[in-house]
Amino acid sequence: MTMISEMEKNRQERSWLEKIPAAYWILGILLLIMPGVAGDFILFQIFGWGFILGIIALSLMFLAGYGGMVSLVQMTVAGSAGYMIAIFGVSAIENISLGWPWYLAIPLALAIATLFGTLAGWLAVRTEGIYTIMITLAIASAFFYFTRQNYVIFNGFSGFNGVLPPNLFGVDWRQPAAFYYLTLFWAVLAYGTVIYVSRSPFGLVLQGIRDNPRRMSALGYNVVAHRVAAYAFAAFLAAIGGILLTWQSAQISPGTAGIGPVIDILVITVIGGMRHPIGPFIGALIYVVLKTFALDALVAIGLSGERFQLLIGIGFLAIVFWSSDGVLGIWNHWQQARKRDPLLDRGGSTP
């Protein structure tokens, strides 16, 4: 919190370049030179997948962290965008895919997925807490079962394969380094936009509604409209993530947005932390690394690899157990402990 207030103060005095904190510069340079250091697998699978899941989880973080609405529909919105890009664009299922060029297919996919997310939000905002979770979970399962059984539009169980990004500017965007920069670009843009929106009047009203909807309503704000707008914005983010995810695995099928992945997005957001938009990205990287290497880790210490899911579960449990706000919570804790002056007081900046 102190960091934000310091930045607010500095905003008036310095140019925008100077306003970017040093940590961002270091992180930014590290991320930019990553393709020179890391191998193809790390770029494509670990970072690429991590950024994509991060973007989708970010849309949930925006709703849950700033709006107080835990929505399980975000992965479904991402999946619907993936389906739309496969249906309007090019895929190996030629009798369904329309094969339209990217400049029609991408905006249409984004628009339809955003509309879908907004409608889901419009249904969900009338409820609170556990009921929001239930209604969004219901929409997510309905979407999963519908896509699995509908053959005319969604091609049922097998879905669509051969969904590739367009060769824009003569670059094959599925090459590891190119895909890394593509996902990095959208992740940074999504991150920056969420920070910007969270400080805009709309974001502040949303946070006000999170803390006390009745008072905001009394002040004259339309609570329902703000919440639905938050869903619309989050759906747009999720849709971007969904298109990237479809391009990465070159296919989309009902399992992509099944109940498992829907819960995974919640897990990622919770272990990363919902207080700041960086949380979902940290959570996504932890998730991806655990998912990829847990089996090897077990075999390496001489245990049977088949129980790797247990290790993943224990990892998540440990994070949530020691910090109610994920990895970000641990970080805040550590920072406050470091700032504490043992001679003067026992707390940090808060009394």
Add this chain to the structure above:
Amino acid sequence: MNSKLLTSAAFAATLAASAATAQDPLKLGFVATFEGTYTLMGEESLRGFEMALDEIGQTAGGRPIEYVVASSDASPDSAVRAVRKLVEQDGVDIVIGPVSGSEGIAIRDYSKTQPGVTFINGISGAQSTTYQNPSDNFFRYNTDGAQWSAGLGEYVFNEKGYKTVATIGEDYSFIYTQVFGFALGFCQAGGEITERHWVPLGTKDFGSIIAALPDDVDAIYLGLGGGDAVNFLNQYQQAGGEANLIGGTIMVDPTVLSATGSAKNALIGVPSSAPQADNWENPKWQAFVKKYQDAFPPDKRFPFPALMSVGYYNATMAMSQCMDQIGGDLSDGHAALRACLSSIELDAPNGKIALDENRQAIGTNFLTEVVEMADGTLSNQVVKVIENVNQTLGMDPELFAKIGTPARDVPECKASYE
């Protein structure tokens, strides 16, 4: 035993690697389903793989074998992720897997982007994996779902006298392929398929389907597997159903036949077909079954080897046979290995297997009937052995291509596809 074997093998492989042998170790990637609905099948796959490694003494072509296990959850995304890690992160030379149909198609597509690695299918049985856009470095030593149905349609029409049949199947590509193979035989023999019901994978309540079943058909074809199969049989018996049944391959495999409860007794006498049969008299098969039963304690295996263990065993043995033949030398970009893999005739426990020009198995198929053993357990009794079943099921390739890709209503039921 299972887990111990995995770790000791991995450990032995590490030791072998660090012992600075003259030959570099051969790195194998193993992918199967250790998550989700198909976990049992993944574990069974690993048994087959371990049996093969044990038999060849953890070496191939004079090189010690080092292997990395990866897991998928039967979805194509997860399979590609797992294989990508094996290839790009662990740097394996040969990948063995996967288990399920859609995974196979996804890995076939991925294999085209990795010309330096050779892929041998585990047990996935979708037809299009090798039939449409086959990949030069993807080899499949198991027959596909339609081949597994070969001969069943003719048999039930001619021997059992069933003239009209309704089908119930799980709504996904593997079962379409199975019904495809059944329908081609049955309809060409003169039979008629009156209705096709498709239920979602994982259906618990079959009440409405059972109520909708017609009374006037001679038999019902069941393309269900695992828990779905058991649920259906339970509810069908409670509803007093007495129609003749015909089983798809996974309807009568050990995962269903070893289920507890009396529902499975409805399966006694049910004709079916598969690329293997529990009670086949062939000495090589008998020896394989014995080895399987000796290698794992009864609670860590099925009474008889299931499809997955045989599939992965055959894939690994084909790899080993060719590595021996070329002396373990992969320095020519796997060219010699692939030439060998395309041309060998594998003397597998479930019959001789050769590959066609799409690197797809031409193998043996078995017509079976479920029988009750002396100890009360059920198993598959061989009725007829059909050798050299190819991917077009003996039809003219051009006519076969015209029928189309297996789907809910493909093929049409016609007496002739001329």
